[in-house]
Amino acid sequence: MRSLGTRRAALVAGAATVAALALGACSAGQVAETAILDTPIAGVNAASESEAGKVLIRNLQVEYPGIKGYEANGNAPLEVSLFNETNEAVTVTISSQPAADRPDVITARQVGFVSTATVTTPGEVAGASADPSGSASPAASAEPASTVRPAQIKIEAQGSAVFKPTDAATLQAVGLSGELKPGMVVNLVFEFSNNATPLTLQAPVASPLTPAPRGSAEIHEEAAEGGH
Template identity: 65%
Template sequence: MRPLGTRRAALVAGAATVAALALGGCSAGQVAETAILETPIAGVDTQTTDGSVFIRNLQVEYNGIEGYAKGENAPLELSLFNQTAEPVTVTISSAPPDLPQVVSADQVGFVSAAATVTTPGEVAASPSVAPSASAPAATVRPARIEIGPLSTAMFRPSDLAPLQVIGLQGALTPGAAVNLVFEFSNGADKLVVQAPVATPLSPAPRGPAEIGEDAPELEGH
């Protein structure tokens, strides 16, 4: 027969082993769950009050720390989701805001350098390149978007005919936003949404350091 003290020691060691395994399994589950979490997407997410149309990742393309000057155009990034079994037409415009650091634009539309309107989604050259004298004048198609039943419409600044706010009524800089109005053909209440300037993927470079800016002070000086 095993002595009583030895039996107690064995029981304590077994319990400690079970506890360690349980904690290890719990920890492994948390790590696995964290690993599959999706990275948060920048931009505004909202929806109609009846839940019929979702607006996702609404933002203005970041173009540098100086942003966009008054009168310029600014490309938008946007995804629209029709949650109904019927087609829905979404119309986007801009209106003067009553909020600080929010500007409006003359209109919202698809800007194409070609004379013919193209379908958004095709990759094109940078819109910042000015057309030559022989190139066709840019055309604008109003932002009137028809979305099929249970379908999605996605717009990116790299599209051949990007969705843009046209003729900004004020400077649009990082930290500011443009005022947009969404109207829906299915009778859902219109939405007034502020589209912010996107956050850059990397921090802006610092200017040249002043002499002695980060130098430690010497004792006795």
Template identity: 45%
Template sequence: MRSLGTRRVAQAAGAAMVAVIALAGCSAGQVAETALLKAPVSGLNTQSPDGNLLIRNLQVAYDSPEGYSANGTAPLQVSLFNQTEQPMTVTITSRPQTNVTPGIVSAQQVGVGPLAPSEEPSPSASAAAEPSAPALEPAKFTIPPLGTQTFIPGAGKNLQAVGLSNELKPGFSLSLTIQANDGEAIDVLAPFQTPTSPASRAPGNKDENAESE
């Protein structure tokens, strides 16, 4: 037969175990909720003034830390949602910047078509031998009622900004104007996409650690 002191010790140990299990359950619940959270999207999310057009994940596709050169072509990524029960015609352009703002770039044309080659021409190649940019259709298209239009570089038709006013690289934005039907046009800034993994480091100079003579 257990003594009174022994029973009290056993009861205290049992209560402590229940408390530990309860705390573990709360912690597990918090971790599970955190795991369900999605990673933040680097693109711009906005909408037309009347709310009929939703613009999601608008951004300039990442290519390298150097980005795109002036007069070059940059592919864009975006999803557009028609919130109405009528077809919607959307036009995307880029207005020239009247006031030059550091980090904000415009384009001569925004069009849809084959993806422009990303390779830089060889310095020794003549201008006549350089490949011409692919012909693009104006970025004007119709989204069906309650439908979606998505552009992803390399998948089907590609949305591209041609003739960049300046270099476009990480930390910079592309100035665009989007208009739905005959509604009010909205000016937006498409940010340069954040890479999903860090850029590889350039190989070091083999003599950088050599002792000076």
């Protein structure tokens, strides 16, 4: 027969075990929820190799353009993060070149930072006051003009550079060799001033943040059903 002290000890131990199991279940639930919320990065990751150290390339991808994609000869905004893990400044130059035996891989005429500025050009405005000779007075008209600066990015020692499609001057693949649609890639070349081996990477078109609407698919399904 157990003493009163022994029975109390057993009850305390049992309560502690139940509490531990309950806490473990709660913890497991939180870990699972965190795993769902923490989505993986969809872009391409790579790193240069040199005696001085690495330059990391993270989350390289093309901004999602919608199901229609980008037109041939158009521009495609890029997203990428660069991290210089060396103890010296490194300049990263990004360009594009055709992929051997890969006609499905799109290239660009140039890779650079595209910014739009409003320029004033002389012109004629309808309804402008006429001079005594009867001709309309010249007036200035404002038109947007895009400028492209080569993608030559200097990153200080142990520094970083992050580029988003929402930047004022966006990093873009300019002059696409063909239509660029979801599921396709752009061939890019990364060169480094510290004599690291150049990297050829294929930037994929990013996935949409929300699923595409099913309106067109539902219409096709109804038409197919009506035809039977």
